[in-house]
Amino acid sequence: MRHIKKTELLGSTALTLKDGSDDDPNDIVTKAIGDLTETVNKRLDEIEEKTDTSKLEERLDKIEAKSNRAKGGDDDPDEQAxxxxxxxxxxxxxGNQTPPDEIKALTVSNDPQAGYLAPAEMSTEFIRDLVEYSPIRSIASVRSITSSSVKYxxxxxVTNAQWEGETEESEESAPTFGQLEVVPHKLTTFTDVSxxxxxxxxxxxxxxxxxxxxxxxxxxxxxAFVNGTGSGQPEGLMTHADVPATINGSTSALSADKxxxxxxxxxxxxxxxxxWMMNGTTLGVIRKLTDGDxxxxxxxxxQAGQPxxxxxxxxxxxxxMPDYESGSFPxxxxxxxxxxIVDRLAMSILSDPYTQARKGITRMHATRRVGGRVLQAARFRKLKMATS
Structure with a gap:
C-alpha cells in the first residue's frame, strides 16, 4: 500500500498575509497550519475508508496456509480424496490395466499416520483341491456315436463240424447270434454365477x-465306468455279473501265487x-510281494513314458477300485x-443370462451324454478276497 505524504495534499495551497492587519502574524501562521493539518487528516481517513484490504488479506492467508502443507497446489482436499x-x-x-491417469493418483507407501493404502497384489492363480478320478478312458475302447444308442x-x-466217413452225410450246424446295446446316459447340472x-x-x-x-x-x-449299475448310468466293470473271479484264499492278505x-x-x-487295475492302497501292498525266489x-x-x-x-x-478287505474285489x-465307452455328446456348457436376469445372475447349464458296457466278460478276471 502506497504511503501518501502529507506534503502532497497541500497542492497549491498558500498562506497569504494581508498587509495592515492588526492580528499577530504568528497567530495567523499557527492557525493556518492547524487548519491544514486537520484537512490532511480528514483526507487520509477518507482514503483508508475507501480502500478494502480484506480480499488481499484473505489471499495472503491462503498462500500462507498452503505453504505450511506437506503438499502444495490448488486441489481441494475432499475432491482429491x-x-x-x-x-x-x-x-x-x-489391476495394471487401469488407465494411466488414474494409476498416477494412487500412492503406494507405508505412512505411519495411515494416510496411504498399499494394496497387495491380486493373483490370478486359484487354489484348488485335488480331484481324482479313474483313468478308464485311457485304456478302454472309446467310440463316438450320432444316434440315441448303438447295437453290436x-x-x-460256433458251428459244429464233425468228422465223417467217405460216404457219410455232413450234419447241419446252427451258430447262435445276439446283440448288445450300449445306451448313452445323461449327466447334467447347472450353477448360478453373479x-x-x-x-x-x-x-x-x-x-x-x-x-x-x-x-x-x-x-x-x-x-460309473468302474462301479456303475447300468440303470440310468453306464455299466461298471466291477458290477458285470459274468466277469469270473479267482479266490485269493485269504480275507486279509494278498497272495502272490493267486x-x-x-x-x-x-x-x-x-x-x-x-x-492290471487297482487302487493306491492295494498297489502299495502289491509292491512288497515276492515270488518263491x-x-x-x-x-x-x-524308461520315461513306460508304465x-x-x-x-x-x-x-x-x-x-475297492480296498482289499474281506469279500471285496480289489x-x-x-x-x-x-x-x-460311447460318447453321444461331449460336455456342453450353455450360458443363460436371461432367465435369472432380474436377479443379476447368469445360469450355466452343463450336460454330458455317455455310456459304457462290458462287451466280452471273458476278457476280464477279478480277484476275490475270500477263502472259498
Whole structure:
C-alpha cells in the first residue's frame, strides 16, 4: 500500500498575509497550519475508508496456509480424496490395466499416520483341491456315436463240424447270434454365477466354473465306468455279473501265487493284451510281494513314458477300485478294449443370462451324454478276497 505524504495534499495551497492587519502574524501562521493539518487528516481517513484490504488479506492467508502443507497446489482436499478413492476402486477391478491417469493418483507407501493404502497384489492363480478320478478312458475302447444308442451284433455260438466217413452225410450246424446295446446316459447340472463376478473377474470366474464342471463330470463318469449299475448310468466293470473271479484264499492278505493263477487263467491272446487295475492302497501292498525266489512281482518303469508292471503287464491306479478287505474285489486284470465307452455328446456348457436376469445372475447349464458296457466278460478276471 502506497504511503501518501502529507506534503502532497497541500497542492497549491498558500498562506497569504494581508498587509495592515492588526492580528499577530504568528497567530495567523499557527492557525493556518492547524487548519491544514486537520484537512490532511480528514483526507487520509477518507482514503483508508475507501480502500478494502480484506480480499488481499484473505489471499495472503491462503498462500500462507498452503505453504505450511506437506503438499502444495490448488486441489481441494475432499475432491482429491474422492479421486484417489475412485482410482483405487478401478485398480482393484482392472489391476495394471487401469488407465494411466488414474494409476498416477494412487500412492503406494507405508505412512505411519495411515494416510496411504498399499494394496497387495491380486493373483490370478486359484487354489484348488485335488480331484481324482479313474483313468478308464485311457485304456478302454472309446467310440463316438450320432444316434440315441448303438447295437453290436454278437456271436454266441460256433458251428459244429464233425468228422465223417467217405460216404457219410455232413450234419447241419446252427451258430447262435445276439446283440448288445450300449445306451448313452445323461449327466447334467447347472450353477448360478453373479454378473458382477463375471464382469469384474475379467473371465477368470467363468473359466474356473468351467474347469470345476469338467472335473466333476470326469470324476462321476470314471466312478460309473468302474462301479456303475447300468440303470440310468453306464455299466461298471466291477458290477458285470459274468466277469469270473479267482479266490485269493485269504480275507486279509494278498497272495502272490493267486495273482499268478489269476493272470494265467485268461487265454494267452487276452493275457498278452491285459492290464492290471487297482487302487493306491492295494498297489502299495502289491509292491512288497515276492515270488518263491525272493523276486518282486512288481517292477518299476525303466524308461520315461513306460508304465510300471506286475508280472510283466502294465498297472494303472484307479481311485474308485475297492480296498482289499474281506469279500471285496480289489484287483481286476484283463484286456480293457472289451469295455466299450460311447460318447453321444461331449460336455456342453450353455450360458443363460436371461432367465435369472432380474436377479443379476447368469445360469450355466452343463450336460454330458455317455455310456459304457462290458462287451466280452471273458476278457476280464477279478480277484476275490475270500477263502472259498
Amino acid at each position: 474422492e479421486i484417489e478413492k475412485k482410482a483405487f476402486g478401478n485398480y482393484l477391478r482392472l 451284433p454278437k456271436r454266441t455260438g 454378473n458382477e463376478l463375471l464382469n469384474d473377474s475379467g473371465g477368470t470366474a467363468e473359466a474356473e466354473v468351467r474347469m470345476a464342471l469338467a472335473e466333476d463330470f470326469g470324476k462321476k463318469e470314471g466312478t 495273482l499268478i493263477e489269476l493272470m494265467y487263467a485268461l487265454p494267452a491272446m487276452y493275457r498278452n493284451a491285459g492290464t 525272493g523276486n518282486f512281482l512288481w517292477q518299476p518303469s525303466f 510300471e508292471t506286475l508280472l510283466g503287464r502294465p498297472v494303472i491306479e484307479a481311485v474308485d 484287483i481286476i486284470f484283463g484286456d480293457f478294449s472289451a469295455y466299450r
